[in-house]
Amino acid sequence: MSEDAGRDCVFCRIAAGEIPAQRVAESAQVLAFRDLNAQAPTHVLLIPKQHVVASAGEMFELAAAIARDEKLDQGWRLVTNVGPHAGQTVHHLHLHLIGGRPMQWPPG
Ligand code: AMP
Ligand code: ZN
Numbered sequence: 001m002s003e004d005a006g007r008d009c010v011f012c013r014i015a016a017g018e019i020p021a022q023r024v025a026e027s028a029q030v031l032a033f034r035d036l037n038a039q040a041p042t043h044v045l046l047i048p049k050q051h052v053v054a055s056a057g058e059m060f061e062l063a064a065a066i067a068r069d070e071k072l073d074q075g076w077r078l079v080t081n082v083g084p085h086a087g088q089t090v091h092h093l094h095l096h097l098i099g100g101r102p103m104q105w106p107p108g
Helices: 010-015 056-069
Strands: 024-026 030-034 041-048 076-079 093-098
Touching: 010 030, 010 041, 024 056, 030 056, 041 056, 056 076, 056 093
Parallel strands: none
Antiparallel strands: 024 030, 030 041, 041 093, 076 093
């Protein structure tokens, strides 16, 4: 666990229920909630409930299930931002699930 885990990490505080979030789904190790600053009609964040430990397979499975629930039958995108060039702002592993509108490639 890195030093910003726990009280200083916004996603740890959401997972602990200390900061409100619009929860969409969860599984044993993964929590999904809506992004505060949505970039598309569906913009869901998937995080491991623990600061570092993550099961990639479980995250992808829950993302696919949410995409089905949200009826994103025209397509959807999973994004993970790592580091300053990608614009990462929260240093707790997370996937963005985005869908509900046509998207450009490559991303900006
Ligand atoms: P990233 O830039 O990949 O690190 O993404 C972090 C994301 O977390 C951004 O899209 C923010 O809008 C989102 N975010 C930050 N704080 C919250 C919060 N309290 N509830 C929901 N989403 C948040
Ligand atoms: Zn954290």
